[in-house]
Amino acid sequence: MRGLFMVTRRQFILHYVPAMGLGCYLQPSAASEATPLDxxxxxxxxxxxxxxxxxxxxxxxxxxxxxxxxxACQLYMPTGDSWxxxxxxxxxxxxxxxxxxxxQ
Structure with a gap:
């Protein structure tokens, strides 16, 4: 039986990490919906x-x-082969x- 405030790792990642502003790094589906920059x-x-x-x-x-x-830029996060x-x-x-x- 879990304590009152115990959460699983999955619950933590799904619910708390996005709230901390780190969710963009853990949600590859958002990148798959993106379109190439014109x-x-x-x-x-x-x-x-x-x-x-x-x-x-x-x-x-x-x-x-x-x-x-x-x-090679610090602002870049790879999502595929060339994008x-x-x-x-x-x-x-x-x-x-x-x-x-x-x-950078």
């Missing part, structure tokens, strides 16, 4: 998002360094080989 989206344009980091003009974006791409989510673009998928000026 490079013409106003926020994507403001951050100079591109789906191919090899196409970035280093003269235009001096912070860009060869080898930087979304997949993932970014905390800057909620509800959208970004290309793993993409880049934007918010790269």
């Amino acid at each position: 490079v013409n989206d106003p926020k994507a344009k403001a951050l100079a998002y591109t789906e191919d980091a090899n196409q970035v003009d280093a003269a235009k974006h001096p912070r860009f360094k060869a080898g930087q791409d979304c997949e 993932g989510t970014c905390s800057l673009f909620e509800g959208k998928l970004v290309a793993a080989k993409g880049w934007c000026t918010a790269y």
Whole structure:
């Protein structure tokens, strides 16, 4: 018999983790419902998002360094082979080989 405040690990993950703001990392279904980010989206344009980091003009974006791409960024969470989510673009998928000026 469980005590009054005992919960199973599953109950904790399903009910308390999302309340702590960590649910986005534990709900892959949300990522599967996301659509790819349009490079013409106003926020994507403001951050100079591109789906191919090899196409970035280093003269235009001096912070860009060869080898930087979304997949190596701290804001990126992989969801599949070549796409993932970014905390800057909620509800959208970004290309793993993409880049934007918010790269970290």
